[in-house]
Amino acid sequence: MNQNVYAAHIGIDWSDRKHDLYLYDGITGEVEDSVISSQPDAISVWVEGLRKRYGNAMLAVCLEQKREPLIYALCQYENLVCVLTPPQS
Numbered sequence: 001m002n003q004n005v006y007a008a009h010i011g012i013d014w015s016d017r018k019h020d021l022y023l024y025d026g027i028t029g030e031v032e033d034s035v036i037s038s039q040p041d042a043i044s045v046w047v048e049g050l051r052k053r054y055g056n057a058m059l060a061v062c063l064e065q066k067r068e069p070l071i072y073a074l075c076q077y078e079n080l081v082c083v084l085t086p087p088q089s
Contacts, residue, residue, distance in 0.1 A: 006081070007057035008050075014067050021046075043073050047080070054079075064088065 006026055013020040019042070021034045036042045050059060056079050063070060066087040074080050 005058060006060040007054045008059045010059060010061045012061060012063045012067075012070070014063060014070050043070075047074075047077055051079075 008026055009024045011022040013022075017038060019036045019038065021036060023032050023034070025031070036046050058079055058081060060081050060083055061074055062083045062085060063074075064087045065071075065084045071082055071084070074082055
């Protein structure tokens with residue numbers, strides 16, 4: 001079985017003011033941190049950047065289960081696979 005199913009693994013810490021992202025590139029092994037704004041179009045701009053970088057490769061996105069609007073927004077993209085974690089207190 002191929003252990004490198006995903007071109008990247010992404011963790012999202014979604015909050016009220018800013019959204020922190022952690023990306024592990026499965027191709028290069030590099031890691032990077034970034035931040036996206038809380039503006040409504042920020043997700044689509046961010047995903048478009050991922051598409052330019054990775055094409056239609058599958059990407060794993062890890063986020064808390066309590067982020068239903070974010071989960072809904074990400075589910076519209078066929079190459080993003082949401083991995084849900086229990087909410088942290």
